[in-house]
Amino acid sequence: MNLTLWIIAGLLAFAFAGAGLMKLTTSKADLLPKMPWVADVSEAQVRGIGAIELLGAIGLILPPMVDIAPVLAPIAAVGLALTMAGAAIVHIRRGDGVAAAVPAIVLGALSVFVATMRFGAESF
Template structure:
């Protein structure tokens, strides 16, 4: 189970470190081709989402790696599921039906939740 957790959580963390970093450092104009929703979202909210994504990624890796508060890995995984559920809602409200990535991330984060239960 530990190997499965590290593989799944590592992939999920890598995705969110990249996605969160992009939201933190790129301008609205640079983000628009990739993320149409940023046109109606304040940049402070986009930056906050990026920070949350990066913190979630760190939360998946550091607590189990250090053994300090390993329950935080479970909290991070649950948080990423909630984040993607909300992101899917935003896409659907905007009329954007391209939510395959969101649904995939929900599924991967849900698997991570199950695997993170081993740290409790």
């Protein structure tokens, strides 16, 4: 189970790091065709969401990898799950439909799974 959790955490970290870096390095105008929701928020908010996603990705992997404060990994997973809950709500409220919220729901559910297992039976 530990290997499974590492694989899921790695995939989550990859996805969140990529999304976070894109939000941090791409202008709001360039993000608009791919992410229509950015029209409803300020550029600072887009950058803030990107920073949260990138820090969460780092928090999933780095602390347990270097064995310094590994409890930060499930805390990061909880933070990412909350971020994805917010993303799903935004998509549904905007009228983007449930299909637009599915990636956020899946990533959020995987984050909850990692947090639950790392706080519980498979803690570091």
